Amino acid sequence: MATRKRGMPEENAKSEEAESPKKLRSRHVAALILARGGSKGIPLKNIKPLAGVPLVGWVLRAAIDSGEFDSVWVSTDHDEIEKIAKSWGAKVHRRSQEVSKDSSTSLETIQEFLKKNPDVTVVCNIQATSPCLHPTHLKEALKKITKDGYDSVFSVVRRHQFRWKEVKKGSDECTKPENLNPAKRPRRQDWNGELIENGSFYFATRDLIMKEGRLQGGRVAYFEMEPQHSVDIDVDIDWPVAEQRVLRYGYFGRGVSLMFCEVSGSSSAKDTAGLRKLKKDDVEVVLLISEENVALRQMRYKLKMMTGCEVMLVGEDPLKDVQSMVEKRKLDWKDVAYMGCDAASASCLHLAGLSAAPADAQPDAIRAGKFACKQGGGAGAVRDFAEHVLVQKQQARLQMKQDGIDRNCF
Structure with a gap:
């Protein structure tokens, strides 16, 4: 199983441990991918091959190769997903029926995982449907917790999209702009755009999740991903687009030997x-x-x-x-x-x-x-x-x- 700081030069590792040995020894950072078998949009999409690799394999490879996690897990209720997860080097949290319903939330599943794994102090919930995730994304985001002292960090992407107020069907109300002045419509290069959650991953401390019941809170920070790496798959129409994107921008690991x-x-x-x-x-x-x-x-x-x-x-x-x-x-x-x-x-x-x-x-x-x-x-x-x-x-x-x-x- 991948462990944190694998590949770090020995002298650097010793130096960092010397700075705060107690803190390093007590922290257990876990990656957790939620992969329920009952997907409605695309049946068993979490293990459906994308560019020749099971969908969940793309994020597992990035998580394990980052070398930042003490353990990497897949939470599932499905035998086939469990088999694939283990083949990619992950541990499996067999979730209960209570958190395997269509109405179950990610937070509930993560809380159940933490109850069964009391040694985990920081968890990174990685979305299985984000195949363009790279080890460097996870490494840089985790630093915000381990080095900078944030309680939660989540991924975002910058979008240049103008938003307008929604008007109820049949209403005489006129729509209004929400993030622009139509009289001074900016050019793309003159506008920084807006940061939007892309759902790729969420880091949070155990205390925030268990005591406050949320994934974002305390001292909050974001990690900005490039648009080409921000890919999500919900329905069938997303699949061919994601396949082309991952072939160009996905993380391919070391390649087979x-x-x-x-x-x-x-x-x-x-x-x-x-x-x-x-x-x-x-x-x-x-x-x-x-x-x-x-x-x-x-x-x-x-x-x-x-x-x-x-x-x-x-x-x-x-x-x-x-x-x-x-x-x-x-x-x-x-x-x-x-x-x-x-x-x-x-x-x-x-x-x-x-x-x-x-x-x-x-x-x-x-x-x-x-x-x-x-x-x-x-x-x-x-x-x-x-x-x-x-x-x-x-x-x-x-x-x-x-x-x-x-x-x-x-």
């Missing part, structure tokens, strides 16, 4: 070329062959020589065999890509940060995959997925360079 690829038959030259591209980009590729496939077992050495990839035999449940390799390389499943074609592969496809199944795979595998391949097995599906993985890695590199993140700190 290990890929498992099930082999069930012959592969094309296109697929082999895709595997070579992955290896060239420092993605370790492991080919998986079923122990029951006698023909492929006999070709194991030849397949290794032809592709340059490690070849591994797996049993009826591939997860049991590949899990040890993930742990040995000290990776989380969110850093792993997986391509499978059978129903038995569904658990691995669910767990992996990036996953796919050939177009002609078994239905259970296709449903579990996060990326939809257009080609079938042996006809270019591996290349399709390989290119998707490489795009994600390229985005990750560009984002790290832009944010000034040292990947060696993770």
Whole structure:
């Protein structure tokens, strides 16, 4: 689990601890993503794939990679959401029925979480539907509490929109401007605009939430996010827009470093070329062959020589065999890509940060995959997925360079 100050230079960490060791030891900062299963606008939208990643995965990756949280949690009432959350490295708060109703508020759910976790002193409620959140947003906002002494901090975005008074239907009343003078209508560049809550995250102290019953209060501060990072998803029409935005402005983490690829038959030259591209980009590729496939077992050495990839035999449940390799390389499943074609592969496809199944795979595998391949097995599906993985890695590199993140700190 991610812990605060991971990657901080040792001398800086010691210096900060020396300044106020008691304060640092007593504080527990938790990230909490609320992900109820009963979404009305988009069913199970919290785990619906967005640009090949479960929606909640985008914010979990940002929270964990920030290195600022002592614990990262997802609060849910749904088994599938719980499974996805754990695969991305989060803990799960299984919320009660009392706070899982359509009428339940976020505050009620957070209060229940704090009652069950008395060691948490600061909580950050992160909205699952804000996929363009970055680690730097959370790091800078938290400083306002840990360094500047604020009790609550929330995210805002600057909008240049003129507001007019609403008039009831059928009324003779005329509307009136609320934030402008029409006679002196300002140009955009001459107007600072207004700060609007974007709901991306809310930091608050335990005392504020439990004793005063609110997320905003005490000494309040805001953290301004750039408009391109302020994305929210409520209804279906928001989805394609959000997908384009996240591909350009989302946080892509480190990119995957290990890929498992099930082999069930012959592969094309296109697929082999895709595997070579992955290896060239420092993605370790492991080919998986079923122990029951006698023909492929006999070709194991030849397949290794032809592709340059490690070849591994797996049993009826591939997860049991590949899990040890993930742990040995000290990776989380969110850093792993997986391509499978059978129903038995569904658990691995669910767990992996990036996953796919050939177009002609078994239905259970296709449903579990996060990326939809257009080609079938042996006809270019591996290349399709390989290119998707490489795009994600390229985005990750560009984002790290832009944010000034040292990947060696993770």
